[in-house]
Amino acid sequence: xxxxxxxxxxxxxxxxxxxxxxxxxxxxxxxxxxxxxxxxxxxxxxxxxxxxxxxxxxxxxxxxxxxxxxxxxxxxxxxxxxxxxxxxxxxxxxxxxxxxxxxxxxxxxxxxxxxxxxxxxxxxxxxxxxxxxxxxxxxxxxxxxxxxxxxxxxxxxxxxxxxxxxxxxxxxxxxxxxxxxxxxxxxxxxxxxxxxxxxxxxxxxxxxxxxxxxxxxxxxxxxxxxxxxxxx
Amino acid sequence: xxxxxxxxxxxxxxxxxxxxxxxxxxxxxxxxxxxxxxxxxxxxxxxxxxxxxxxxxxxxxxxxxxxxxxxxxxxxxxxxxxxxxxxxxxxxxxxxxxxxxxxxxxxxxxxxxxxxxxxxxxxxxxxxxxxxxxxxxxxxxxxxxxxxxxxxxxxxxxxxxxxxxxxxxxxxxxxxxxxxxxxxxxxxxxxxxxxxxxxxxxxxxxxxxxxxxxxxxxxxxxxxxxxxxxxx
DNA sequence: CGCTATGTTGATCCATATCAATAAGTGTGG
DNA sequence: CCACACTTATTGATATGGATCAACATAGCG
Numbered sequence: 001x002x003x004x005x006x007x008x009x010x011x012x013x014x015x016x017x018x019x020x021x022x023x024x025x026x027x028x029x030x031x032x033x034x035x036x037x038x039x040x041x042x043x044x045x046x047x048x049x050x051x052x053x054x055x056x057x058x059x060x061x062x063x064x065x066x067x068x069x070x071x072x073x074x075x076x077x078x079x080x081x082x083x084x085x086x087x088x089x090x091x092x093x094x095x096x097x098x099x100x101x102x103x104x105x106x107x108x109x110x111x112x113x114x115x116x117x118x119x120x121x122x123x124x125x126x127x128x129x130x131x132x133x134x135x136x137x138x139x140x141x142x143x144x145x146x147x148x149x150x151x152x153x154x155x156x157x158x159x160x161x162x163x164x165x166x167x168x169x170x171x172x173x174x175x176x177x178x179x180x181x182x183x184x185x186x187x188x189x190x191x192x193x194x195x196x197x198x199x200x201x202x203x204x205x206x207x208x209x210x211x212x213x214x215x216x217x218x219x220x221x222x223x224x225x226x227x228x229x230x231x232x
Numbered sequence: 233x234x235x236x237x238x239x240x241x242x243x244x245x246x247x248x249x250x251x252x253x254x255x256x257x258x259x260x261x262x263x264x265x266x267x268x269x270x271x272x273x274x275x276x277x278x279x280x281x282x283x284x285x286x287x288x289x290x291x292x293x294x295x296x297x298x299x300x301x302x303x304x305x306x307x308x309x310x311x312x313x314x315x316x317x318x319x320x321x322x323x324x325x326x327x328x329x330x331x332x333x334x335x336x337x338x339x340x341x342x343x344x345x346x347x348x349x350x351x352x353x354x355x356x357x358x359x360x361x362x363x364x365x366x367x368x369x370x371x372x373x374x375x376x377x378x379x380x381x382x383x384x385x386x387x388x389x390x391x392x393x394x395x396x397x398x399x400x401x402x403x404x405x406x407x408x409x410x411x412x413x414x415x416x417x418x419x420x421x422x423x424x425x426x427x428x429x430x431x432x433x434x435x436x437x438x439x440x441x442x443x444x445x446x447x448x449x450x451x452x453x454x455x456x457x458x459x460x461x462x463x464x
Numbered sequence: 465c466g467c468t469a470t471g472t473t474g475a476t477c478c479a480t481a482t483c484a485a486t487a488a489g490t491g492t493g494g
Numbered sequence: 495c496c497a498c499a500c501t502t503a504t505t506g507a508t509a510t511g512g513a514t515c516a517a518c519a520t521a522g523c524g
Contacts, residue, residue, distance in 0.1 A: 065378040065459065072374070084370075087360065091458065094370070120352065124348070135325055137373060138326070141304065146295065148511070185512075186513060188471090191473075225277075226323065407503095418481060419503070422503095423503065424480090427504090438489090468522085469520100474517085478511105479511090479512080481509080485505085486504080487504075488501105488503070489500100491499090491501095
């Protein structure tokens with residue numbers, strides 16, 4: 001794996017505090033690959049041979065059952081996915097596909113488990129990361145069970161606005177059809193939910209969103225830190 | 233904390249392989265309390281001061297938003313809850329209440345974090361446990377996004393039958409109203425879903441379930457190991 | 465430039481929630 | 495131990511959120 005990729009990976013919380021020797025050992029077995037868009041990287045049920053790190057591009061984690069399919073989450077640089085499967089040495093519970101041209105680092109799962117046993121700071125980082133992921137899924141689950149689809153959309157827009165630095169205008173980072181799937185609704189329904197939010201100060205032009213009055217949107221969205229704040 | 237409780241806690245995967253000294257250190261600050269039914273042990277948003285261990289009875293983890301409430305999961309002996317909040321030292325994302333008279337051990341979160349840094353086997357156990365929990369929530373999330381309510385019920389019944397040793401007859405371990413909430417539906421809807429499963433060989437008498445022909449139920453439930461097998 | 469995938473809108477259908485009434489338990493205190 | 499109160503479960507009627515189907519517009523893309 002080219003040395004030039006090291007700093008990016010090293011900068012992740014997961015790898016930041018481990019010793020140089022252990023990091024080097026991890027990188028020894030790792031390699032980086034470039035993938036075109038829409039390539040299925042892993043499939044639900046496959047053995048978890050590699051921990052994946054998205055260096056550029058983006059990856060969709062999705063799942064299918066009985067002819068239906070749903071997006072579970074999106075991984076953007078720089079971040080890892082399928083950490084839990086790697087730790088447990090179990091099969092993947094989700095499939096993954098590139099959304100665009102992407103560079104992905106692959107680190108052999110057995111190396112991750114081996115270094116975990118050697119390097120305490122790495123172990124600490126993994127458990128912190130895993131706890132964060134766990135809490136994110138809990139939040140997504142609460143979102144889905146407690147809110148209607150337009151409430152989910154309204155809160156999603158508020159989160160994205162925060163992410164964009166609080167500006168009144170920002171762009172959706174997804175195709176709407178995949179946003180719909182992430183939010184647990186159909187594309188048609190998403191269109192209508194957007195239309196319903198016009199009345200609360202949301203303007204939509206393609207993927208460009210304008211929120212004229214955040215307070216007004218918040219009054220109907222009722223965001224909660226325990227669902228919507230992904231930093232805690 | 234009474235010595236008599238030690239063996240039960242010690243037997244958990246989480247505490248099984250740590251050194252005696254570290255286990256003793258954890259137990260030093262811990263205490264056990266008896267709670268009557270329907271006591272709220274923790275509330276969403278509270279700081280996570282203690283890791284909880286259910287020694288007897290059972291505990292409902294639930295969450296509320298905007299006047300709605302939903303059961304997220306049930307903790308039965310012997311198991312811990314709110315491990316992720318303890319690890320991250322963050323606020324609870326769920327509330328917890330006793331469902332029946334319960335004995336709960338409370339272990340100060342800071343002790344858990346401290347011993348994590350000292351005892352590698354404990355660290356390994358925590359990360360394994362957390363990865364398992366993570367994967368359970370992913371499964372629950374897939375269940376909710378990919379299945380209709382009666383498909384969820386059918387698969388739930390198949391899982392419970394497996395849990396009961398595969399017998400054709402077994403008892404639900406929940407009030408139906410809480411089972412409905414866990415499955416993400418209303419009690420009325422659960423009644424109708426049960427009625428709908430009569431046609432597929434499911435008999436219901438109070439909380440006593442009879443599955444006359446598992447194969448027949450499986451044909452409509454289509455269980456998947458990546459949603460329904462909670463051991464992987 | 466034309467093809468294909470995506471997005472929107474309308475009409476309709478279906479799953480699920482809500483509301484209401486009743487029945488069946490369950491627990492409590494006299 | 496029974497009567498009463500209260501919660502839970504079931505059933506029916508109805509409302510509604512959301513899915514599906516179909517048509518069309520639009521935007522990317524080769």
